[in-house]
Amino acid sequence: MIQLIFFLSIGVLLFASLFFLARRNPRPEGSSGALIEARQALTALQGGLLPIEFVHRVFAPDDWEYVRSEAPAGVRSLFLEERKKIALLWVDQVRRQIRSLRHFHRGSARSYARLNPRLEMELALSFAGLAIACRLLQAVVYVGGPFAAPRLVNAMAGAASHACKISEQSLAFLNAAQLGVLNGPSTGRAAV
Amino acid sequence: MWRWVIEGAGIAVQLSLLVRGLQNHQFRRYYFFYTYIASVILASAVLMTVALRMPQEYYKWYWPLQLATLVTGYGILLEILNHVLAPYPGADRFARISGLVAFGVIFCFAVIAPIVFPRLSTGTVIEFERDLRSVQALFIFGLLALIFYYGIPIGRNMKGMVLGYGVYIVSSLVSLAVRAYAGHSFATIWRVAQPLSYDASLVIWLVALWSYCPNPVPDPSIHLEEDYEALASRTKIVIGMIRTYIGKAARA
Secondary structure, three states: OHHHHHHHHHHHHHHHHHHHHHOOOOOOOOOHHHHHHHHHHHHHHHHOOOOHHHHHHHHOOHHHHHHHHHOOHHHHHHHHHHHHHHHHHHHHHHHHHHHHHHHHHHHHHOOOOOOOHHHHHHHHHHHHHHHHHHHHHHHHHHHHOOOOOHHHHHHHHHHHHHHHHHHHHHHOOOOHHHHHHHOOHHHOHHHO | OHHHHHHHHHHHHHHHHHHHHHHOOHHHHOHHHHHHHHHHHHHHHHHHHHHHHOHHHHHHHHHHHHHHHHHHHHHHHHHHHHHHHOOOHHHHHHHHHHHHHHHHHHHHHHHHHHHHOOOOOHHHHHHHHHHHHHHHHHHHHHHHHHHHHOOOOOOHHHHHHHHHHHHHHHHHHHHHHHHHHHHHHHHHHHHHHHHHHHHHHHHHHHHHOOOOOOOOOOOOOOOHHHHHHHHHHHHHHHHHHHHHHHHHHHHO
16 A cells, blocks of 8 residues: 555646646746846846844844833834834845845756756755745744744745855856956955 | 447558658658667467467467567657757756666666566556556656757657657556456456547547658857857846845845
8 A cells, every 4th residue: 555655646746747847837947037137136136125223223133222221112012013013024134135146056957067066955955954944934934923933034044054154165167267366345254 | 349440440550640740751850760660560460360369368469579569669758858859958857867867767677677577467467568558658748848858949840759758657656556456257348449539539630640841950140159158148137136136135
């Protein structure tokens, strides 16, 4: 019986992927249009990033400690509500960045002959882990407020840092000398 | 009786596929695919002749011919690799590594196993074929996962080829698994279900390959190396920014 379930599961798995293939959008994603779109998305993300100090403030409990001790109940609830909105927006921003990075990476890696399958699988898992962590953080902030999940923020930071390291390795082949020039003050290399 | 009608219809569709392929000069473009179709026509014709003239010898012929078509069926996967993934060397390399592993497994099953186990019973043969089909199913699944993951475009001809072969593999795997589990009580359904599912695949192939539809390729006007460098530079900056943000958040 277990054998039967096992082989039927393989059949169901393949059938589901064939179903998705049949319903897939025929738009050629590898066209120049798609590449230009990806570049525009990266440019927009770079231009729309939030200031670092602001991010520091979003999850820092200092402001909340002050408001809780000094302000009336109405102000406290308004503060929490607004801070929650900001935290959710921040997580959403990070999630979009990661998605853009993944999109870019997949778009370029598929054409590179020296692609490393093991590294690719590791990267795919890291991106998936990050996407899940972002969603989870959004849910926790939505339910418990902006100061409810400092550990999850840390875990997400760790996963993102890991994905970034692997991304760097996989992109190192492009032009190590030129990329070295880019490691200027804008990259914030020493931050993590 | 119904079984022979279904198999006869299958041979008719296969012949139409071959004729249409010759008319459209697709035979040269999809060489492995049409070689597979030709091998199946030949195997079917031999099996039908044996079944009509020497029915007691049927299973003696069935297994080697089924193995031969199973190996030529791998040509369809090669065709997909050549046409869909060739413009994307990275994804192609990934697929070829996993394809070689899958082919090695199939080859060992097809060539070495009959030497090691020369007297396989009917029940074992069914389980053996089921195992081979599951390897092919997993390979197609991996190939599709790769196509989805890297967002690789796929044209009508290739899409039909994958869908047709996938449908056949799924139905074969399911019917073989149930046949191996249920035993002879499922044999009557199995004898009809197998050729019927293959006919369904043939119809998919006939429709998809009716006319030549080249697979979309990356725009050659893009200077890929330049774009790589530009995109990599930007991504590098974005990676740095993500690090900075998340690092700040982690310390907050």
